[in-house]
Amino acid sequence: MKNRIFVVEDEPAISDLICMNLTAAGYEAMAFYDGEAVQAALRDVKKCQADLALVDVMLPGADGFQLMEDFKRADIPVIYLTAKGDVSSKVKGLRAGAEDYIVKPFEILELLVRMEKVLERTGRMRSVLTFRDLTMDLSKRRVTEGGREISLKPMEFSLLSVFLKNRNLVLGRNRLLDLVWGSDFCGETRTVDVHVAGLRKKLKAGTAIRTIPKAGYMFEDDSL
DSSP: OOOEEEEEOSOHHHHHHHHHHHHHTTOEEEEEOSHHHHHHHHTSTTTTOOSEEEEOSSOSSSOHHHHHHHHHHTTOOEEEEESOOSHHHHHHHHHHTOSEEEESSOOHHHHHHHHHHHHHHTTOOOOEEEETTEEEETTTTEEEETTEEEOOOHHHHHHHHHHHHTTTOOBOHHHHIIIIIOTTOOSOTHHHHHHHHHHHHHOGGGGGEEEETTTEEEEOOTTO
16 A cells, blocks of 8 residues: 655646656655645545645645644644745744655655655555565565565665665666665765666566666656
8 A cells, every 4th residue: 555645735837746756656646736625635534544745835725834733633744845945934834743844946856755754753654665566565674576585685675665665766876875875885886786786686677777877777667
């Protein structure tokens, strides 16, 4: 089952871009374009089930700050996405109960990482990732493909999880080093190439890892 994310954004182009990238990253995205639409959905027990809400502050109807109490009652954590970058607005949002506050414009990869941290911190992160006949259980650190268990080295496992969480996004080698090995890692980017080669050798799904010349790698998922 995928994590369901509410995207509350009144600009259709921005909303579509966020939803498209969330879907590519393996999430289920549900878009709302004004505060009143969200409030109506939250009153419906079936519709109000979500793991996280990405909320713009400046919305028609009820604004993002006013919606916080509605999300609290529905037990849905909130990340604010807004052009209001002044300190007072950030403090107001965090004091109101937001898990994070991201100022526009932002990089999609940064948003995905921050979302993941909030989902992990609140115990809502789905622990199983799938692609074709590959299943990756993050909690048990177990990978199977076609019903057969695949033995991966620790860093191969972490690298595969990053690819599966960021499908159809180009990830540079330096960015992959930060995400998998940590910002303190002093090795060379060649380390990424070696571990990608290992995944390609061990997994049929490894063919989905595309090399993007002069850019890095992308895990291609045509089903999204």
